[in-house]
Amino acid sequence: MNIVQKYGGSSVESIEKMQNVANRIIRKKEEGYDVVVVVSAMGKTTNQLIEMAKKITINPSQRDLDMLMSTGEQVSISLLSMVINARGYESISLTGFQAGIKTEGIHTKNKISDIEIDRVKKHLSNGKIVVIAGFQGMNEDGDITTLGRGGSDTTAVAVAAKLECVCEIYTDVDGIYSVDPRIYPNAKKIESISYEEMMEMSSLGAKIMETRSVEIGYRYKVPIYVASSLVDVKGSLIKEYDELMENKSITGLTISENVLMITVINVPYSPENISAVFSKLASKDVNIDMISQTSPNNSLVNLSFTTSKDEEYTVMEVMTQLKNQFAHIEIQKDIAVTKVSVVGMGMKNQSGIAAQVFKLFADNQIHFKLVTTSEISISYTINSADKQKAVSILAEAFNL
Amino acid sequence: MNIVQKYGGSSVESIEKMQNVANRIIRKKEEGYDVVVVVSAMGKTTNQLIEMAKKITINPSQRDLDMLMSTGEQVSISLLSMVINARGYESISLTGFQAGIKTEGIHTKNKISDIEIDRVKKHLSNGKIVVIAGFQGMNEDGDITTLGRGGSDTTAVAVAAKLECVCEIYTDVDGIYSVDPRIYPNAKKIESISYEEMMEMSSLGAKIMETRSVEIGYRYKVPIYVASSLVDVKGSLIKEYDELMENKSITGLTISENVLMITVINVPYSPENISAVFSKLASKDVNIDMISQTSPNNSLVNLSFTTSKDEEYTVMEVMTQLKNQFAHIEIQKDIAVTKVSVVGMGMKNQSGIAAQVFKLFADNQIHFKLVTTSEISISYTINSADKQKAVSILAEAFNL
Numbered sequence: 001m002n003i004v005q006k007y008g009g010s011s012v013e014s015i016e017k018m019q020n021v022a023n024r025i026i027r028k029k030e031e032g033y034d035v036v037v038v039v040s041a042m043g044k045t046t047n048q049l050i051e052m053a054k055k056i057t058i059n060p061s062q063r064d065l066d067m068l069m070s071t072g073e074q075v076s077i078s079l080l081s082m083v084i085n086a087r088g089y090e091s092i093s094l095t096g097f098q099a100g101i102k103t104e105g106i107h108t109k110n111k112i113s114d115i116e117i118d119r120v121k122k123h124l125s126n127g128k129i130v131v132i133a134g135f136q137g138m139n140e141d142g143d144i145t146t147l148g149r150g151g152s153d154t155t156a157v158a159v160a161a162k163l164e165c166v167c168e169i170y171t172d173v174d175g176i177y178s179v180d181p182r183i184y185p186n187a188k189k190i191e192s193i194s195y196e197e198m199m200e201m202s203s204l205g206a207k208i209m210e211t212r213s214v215e216i217g218y219r220y221k222v223p224i225y226v227a228s229s230l231v232d233v234k235g236s237l238i239k240e241y242d243e244l245m246e247n248k249s250i251t252g253l254t255i256s257e258n259v260l261m262i263t264v265i266n267v268p269y270s271p272e273n274i275s276a277v278f279s280k281l282a283s284k285d286v287n288i289d290m291i292s293q294t295s296p297n298n299s300l301v302n303l304s305f306t307t308s309k310d311e312e313y314t315v316m317e318v319m320t321q322l323k324n325q326f327a328h329i330e331i332q333k334d335i336a337v338t339k340v341s342v343v344g345m346g347m348k349n350q351s352g353i354a355a356q357v358f359k360l361f362a363d364n365q366i367h368f369k370l371v372t373t374s375e376i377s378i379s380y381t382i383n384s385a386d387k388q389k390a391v392s393i394l395a396e397a398f399n400l
Numbered sequence: 401m402n403i404v405q406k407y408g409g410s411s412v413e414s415i416e417k418m419q420n421v422a423n424r425i426i427r428k429k430e431e432g433y434d435v436v437v438v439v440s441a442m443g444k445t446t447n448q449l450i451e452m453a454k455k456i457t458i459n460p461s462q463r464d465l466d467m468l469m470s471t472g473e474q475v476s477i478s479l480l481s482m483v484i485n486a487r488g489y490e491s492i493s494l495t496g497f498q499a500g501i502k503t504e505g506i507h508t509k510n511k512i513s514d515i516e517i518d519r520v521k522k523h524l525s526n527g528k529i530v531v532i533a534g535f536q537g538m539n540e541d542g543d544i545t546t547l548g549r550g551g552s553d554t555t556a557v558a559v560a561a562k563l564e565c566v567c568e569i570y571t572d573v574d575g576i577y578s579v580d581p582r583i584y585p586n587a588k589k590i591e592s593i594s595y596e597e598m599m600e601m602s603s604l605g606a607k608i609m610e611t612r613s614v615e616i617g618y619r620y621k622v623p624i625y626v627a628s629s630l631v632d633v634k635g636s637l638i639k640e641y642d643e644l645m646e647n648k649s650i651t652g653l654t655i656s657e658n659v660l661m662i663t664v665i666n667v668p669y670s671p672e673n674i675s676a677v678f679s680k681l682a683s684k685d686v687n688i689d690m691i692s693q694t695s696p697n698n699s700l701v702n703l704s705f706t707t708s709k710d711e712e713y714t715v716m717e718v719m720t721q722l723k724n725q726f727a728h729i730e731i732q733k734d735i736a737v738t739k740v741s742v743v744g745m746g747m748k749n750q751s752g753i754a755a756q757v758f759k760l761f762a763d764n765q766i767h768f769k770l771v772t773t774s775e776i777s778i779s780y781t782i783n784s785a786d787k788q789k790a791v792s793i794l795a796e797a798f799n800l
Binding site for chain 2: 063067068070071077083092098119142
């Protein structure tokens with residue numbers, strides 16, 4: 001039976017840690033599994049490589065940057081494979097392209113288009129442990145590419161999809177929690193969670209896995225087990241939604257503090273004007289998260305939206321242009337805001353979650369500024385000062 | 401017109417040094433050349449990577465070691481290419497396999513079997529500066545391989561052979577000297593030297609280039625220009641032998657101090673016994689350099705041979721076995737010996753060089769122990785104490 005295990009940078013940051021990782025890999029092999037291991041670059045290597053490039057220019061050629069960054073995982077796979085080989089188990093290290101990872105898109109942000117899995121399968125059938133460099137592949141032109149943030153998870157889940165097996169993600173946390181335990185220490189570990197909920201939580205700011213890795217798992221029905229590489233405690237399983245999960249209306253709560261809220265006051269109301277604001281932002285590649293618009297009053301409307309704090313400079317540039325266009329508008333900027341979201345497949349069938357949250361907030365004098373909803377989540381923008389209180393109230397109310 | 405430039409590890413050990421290298425590359429480009437650059441790993445990177453591997457085991461899996469070491473040049477090419485791109489010239493970095501370098505043999509000591517040069521040619525014809533990782537390639541199985549000592553020179557000369565152009569080797573010395581200037585400061589820089597002489601000098605211990613790089617140059621008639629990457633002075637050209645070079649009987653003098661001399665006394669004379677000694681050494685992969693045998697006396701002969709000091713442990717093991725076989729032999733070990741060789745195509749046509757050297761040694765009380773000759777060289781093993789004197793006498797006599 002095949003299994004894919006992925007180990008992140010902190011799990012392989014030293015030879016000593018690699019020895020621990022090798023223990024886990026060998027244990028699986030001894031249990032009879034054909035083991036594929038996907039690894040990230042050691043510790044902070046990727047950042048150090050980027051720092052080197054930044055010494056040359058703040059805007060290094062992206063193809064060269066991929067060439068540079070991909071060495072990080074290549075070092076990891078060669079050393080980890082040496083460790084396994086030295087322990088008397090046959091291991092083979094493969095770069096992304098050697099493992100058949102084909103990618104497309106722009107450099108430093110490629111996507112996996114396909115995996116030619118034959119070479120991996122051949123080594124597995126010869127009894128070898130296959131150690132694959134995460135985060136990288138090769139495009140149609142034969143250029144080395146990288147997959148962007150969370151790329152090693154993507155590699156692992158995609159390989160597991162091709163091998164039709166479970167994917168185990170080993171990291172420095174011991175599972176998925178209903179709430180970030182650093183903010184709410186009583187948070188409960190989730191035994192199992194549906195792909196949909198996990199995707200929603202990831203895209204709402206939970207940092208445990210990137211949305212697109214979970215999305216690949218969802219599309220190809222790859223069970224993803226998230227656990228600690230350091231301690232031997234039970235982790236969390238991301239899998240298809242089933243009836244047993246339905247007991248809870250809310251599965252998790254995510255908190256995002258990287259929120260910039262902008263309010264544009266007194267925009268002369270017309271669909272063209274509203275559209276102009278967001279077209280301008282889109283043309284600068286600013287990703288808008290939440291939007292709300294008041295109803296027109298004297299043919300004027302107020303518009304609020306949120307985006308990432310990283311976009312502050314670009315957004316304010318656009319706002320200045322806007323003020324030139326509409327002399328009477330006012331711009332308000334708020335960075336002391338936090339987005340709190342509740343997520344749960346149970347919302348599909350249970351109405352009234354939003355009402356329940358509104359009541360909890362009202363009873364506890366928590367003001368919220370923007371609200372958006374999806375089929376399985378509701379997000380609220382609140383003052384950052386109320387974050388801790390809001391999280392505790394919601395976590396207790398929904399037993400998270 | 402094409403040109404290949406190779407820069408060694410010390411020439412690219414920092415971003416600052418890479419900027420200097422970029423100056424030279426860009427100058428050639430501006431002169432109208434289509435430039436291919438071959439680079440080594442930065443500074444001592446390769447040794448550092450080997451040290452990491454040695455922390456795991458003294459005998460790391462060789463395929464993994466190649467995978468590890470090859471990252472060194474990959475870092476160099478990506479950074480150097482970024483430097484060139486940032487200066488406004490179009491550059492493309494290629495790993496060994498991307499540049500079409502096909503290899504065969506055992507890991508860490510592969511040889512180039514062929515180069516599929518089309519990709520390099522395509523980029524050149526698009527006006528790009530092509531930056532290739534030296535020292536590495538890919539074998540038939542699609543494994544990343546390395547080429548052993550001097551591998552980046554080999555890559556550079558082989559690429560120049562395919563492109564039918566000159567190969568410039570930039571290093572930390574400013575040319576080829578008739579004698580190692582660290583031992584004989586008055587040594588003259590050689591303006592041009594034949595492939596045959598350079599191969600002979602390399603194999604006799606001159607460290608400037610590995611024999612096999614010169615050999616590829618010889619086979620494919622690639623002019624090889626050796627010069628400094630730091631200062632702008634004229635270097636030395638390795639090229640086909642021509643009549644003008646014939647003025648001198650001796651072109652160069654090499655000194656090797658990595659010599660272990662063993663003398664086996666009182667071996668019962670028979671071709672089988674002599675053969676047994678060298679078969680045993682060969683079976684342990686000990687490379688024998690010079691051999692001399694006295695004529696039999698009372699059916700006993702004395703045998704002397706030299707090898708590298710690195711082989712001492714293995715050689716002495718074999719000698720112990722030999723003593724078990726022949727009770728009456730005696731073994732003498734001498735590590736205080738130096739091999740001095742004179743090299744020159746002129747020897748082919750001028751007789752009496754050996755006699756001239758013998759007389760010089762006799763006049764100056766220099767004892768020599770072993771003598772071997774090839775068509776264009778004569779090597780003498782002398783006491784290390786006499787090295788400086790012997791070198792001066794020979795250099796002066798032959799105007800080196």
